[in-house]
Amino acid sequence: MLSSRVRRPVTHVLSPLASPRLPTRQPPHAPWRRFASSNQAPSKSSESRSHWFRHSLGLAVAGTAVFIGYTYVTNDWKGTGVDGAPSAKKGSTPIDYPSLQFVQEKRSLKSPGVYTWGSNVYRVVDPGSKDTNVKTPRRFSYFDGQVLRDFKIDDKAGAAITENGDLVQWGKGYSETDFTPTKTLTGKSLVSLSLSEDRIVALSSNGTVYSLPISQNDQQSGPKPRESSWVPFWDGQSRLSYRVLQPALKLGESVTAISTGQEHALLLTSSGRVFSAAASTEHYPLLGQLGVPGLTWSTRPSGPVDSCHEVATPKGAKIAQIAAGDYHSLVLSKDGRLFAFGDNSFGQLGVEFDPNLPYKDTPVELSLRRLYKGGTYLPTVTSVAAGGANTFFTVDAKRVPGPGGDAANVRDLGRVTADTWACGRGIWGTLGNGRWVHLQDQPTKVKALSDLTEYDEKTKRIAPIHLRDISVGTTHVSAVMDNKTHLKAATTDSLSGSQDWGFDVLWWGGNEHFQLGTGKRTNLSKPTYIGAPDDTGKKSETESRLQIMPRHKGQVGRKTVSMEQRVSCGRHVSAIYSGV
Structure with a gap:
């Protein structure tokens, strides 16, 4: 059955995070009972034979119990575990694998x-x-x-981008007749991609940003650029229509990350600068999501419609992360300051909603002071994510003495609390705070993902559990926790041990198309675990919650590859894939 995270004392946090719930052991069978065949008293001869039988039976049972006990303690019992898995070897701690967890882990490896x-x-x-x-x-x-x-x-x-950097597309948005995944843009060594309402923006390993239509018809009928070749004087025309987004880069600067909304794209450079560009064939971004004051279709500068514009972030703020919702943008500086711009109709910028001006076309800084009142915590934003009309960000809040406080009297001085905050549209439960609201312009804490701790075997201390990754769809969200995946202090890149587990992953929000994976259509306003996929063809007697496999070495064909599982949430759809 599905389980949900609840607040537990520190001493009880490790077990549910480190491994799925194990099946309880069945109580031993009741001892044998003797029943008299009649009410008459037994004769001496029969009583003597009965005593001899009881003594012999007792010695046999005792001998068998001693043998089984000795075999169990020394781990010499030759048998198999769940799903045919070998039982624990000599010197190891025997663990009862929940079958689906075991199958999920081995499937990821093989x-x-x-x-x-x-x-x-x-x-x-x-x-x-x-x-x-x-x-x-x-x-x-x-x-x-x-x-x-x-x-x-x-x-x-x-x-999708294959291991060798080629783009693969599928779905009716690509072809109305052939739904089979097809390679399209190849030979560009692509490393990441993002989808707008009708275009794909992809980043190559050398920093080139490609923008191409999703539709196969548009790829074939649109203008095709000329491409150079490594063979001298052998230039030719591309077989697909695409454009290259060209921000004004400095010497030695390159694009390192991309993110798109429905109509716009954000580009992050190695120098910490941010550029924005239109990323839709049908619509021009008009809700301030480009971060350029006064920029509209009529006031745009001459040149291509998808020209890149530098976003004017505060002086001295070098940007480390970017994220784009449907119609809003977020940038996070290296010193932990969060800036937002674009549509604020649902409070997704984290600032007060103004019905007279429902969007901001210049970056505004989100104030953390109002989230941690009293001055007893020093907050720093550590990551940011966006999708639909929602914003999520994580904060490391360090305990400090506070104004006029004495450090000697602060018991938990220096303790770091890892919190997750959300703002924006919450009518489907997307905020994860247990409430159903249309507009949330004051960031609200996602308590199920905040102030969590576990014991770190390596440091021998209680450590905060951070968010490893968060993927935001249009109406639903998934969060991967950065819990410890090995019970032993020594690190390893293998998952073959019996005490190796995965990262916890939770889901919440809209479920109108079963995108939460619970098998039901009910929306969820609080983060919840879902079951591990069971495609073995056999009904398992035990259930196991889904976990995300950490980076490990696995076999791909004839070669060994370092891989990890990742989560991707889109518009009413979800996915988990093995990534390099």
């Missing part, structure tokens, strides 16, 4: 791939199925045995 679920109206989640919705994680057969550089899906189209 057969990497992709799992998808949610809306399948446009044949994105399962191209070979006519199901309109896929209720629980389902294996995507095309990617069996593959590790990917990136994977993004929307309700109408899907795109």
Whole structure:
């Protein structure tokens, strides 16, 4: 059955984070009972024979118990565990594997791939199925045995970057007739991608940013650029229509990260600068999401519609992370300051909503002082994520004496609390705070993901549990926790040990197309675990919650590859894939 995280004392935090709930042991059988065959008293001879039988039986039972006990203690029992797994070797601690957890872990090691679920109206989640919705994680057969550089899906189209950097597309948004995944943009050594309403923005390993239409028809009928070749005098025309986004870079500067909304794209450079550009064929960004004051369709500078514009962040603020929602943008500086701009109709910028001006076209800094009142904590934003009309950010809050306080009297001085905050639209429960609201312009704490701790075997101390990653779809969210995956202090890149587990992953928000993977259509306003995918064809007697496998070495074909599992949430769809 599904379990949910609740606040526990520190001494009880490690167990549920380190491993799934183990099945309880059954009580021993009741001892044998003797029943008299009649009410008459037994004769002496029969009583003597009965005493002899009882003594012999007692000696036999005692001898068997001693033998079994000795064998169990020395771990010499030759048998198999759940699903045919060998039992613990001599010198190790025997563990009862929940079968699905064991299968999930071994499958990740021996057969990497992709799992998808949610809306399948446009044949994105399962191209070979006519199901309109896929209720629980389902294996995507095309990617069996593959590790990917990136994977993004929307309700109408899907795109992935293969291990060698080629772009693969599928879904009705790409082709109305052929739903089979097809390689499109190849030979560019792509490393990451992002989807807008009708275009794909992809980043190559050398920092080049490509923008191409999602539609196959537009790729074939649109203007095709000329491409150079490594062979002298052998230039030619591309077989696909695409554009290259060209920000005004300095000498030695390159683009290192990209993020897109429905109509715009953000580009982060190695110098900590941010550029924005239009990323839609049909619509021009008019809600301030480009971060350029007064920029509209009529006031845009001469040149291509998708020209890059530098976002004027406060002087001295070097940007470390970027994130784009549907119509708003977020940038996080290296010193932990968060700036937002664009649409604020649902409070997604984290500032007060003004009905007379529902958007901001210049970056505004989100104040953390109002989130940690009293001056007893020093907060720093550590990560940011966006999707739909929602914003999520994590904060490390360090305990300090406070104004006029005496450090000697602060018991938990220096303690770091890892918190997760959210703002924006919450009508589907997307805020994760247990409430259903239309507009949340004051950041609210996601308590289920905040102030969590566990015992670190390496440092021998209680440590905060941070968020490892968070993926935000249009109406739903998934968060991967950065809990310890090894019970031993020594680190390892293998998952073959019996005490190796995965990262906890939780889901919440809208579930109108079963995108939460619970198998039900109920929306969830609090982070919740879901079950591990069971595609073994056998009904398991035990259930195991889904976990994300950490980076490890696994077999891909004839070679060993370092890989990890990642989560991707889109518009009414979700996915887990094996990434390099």
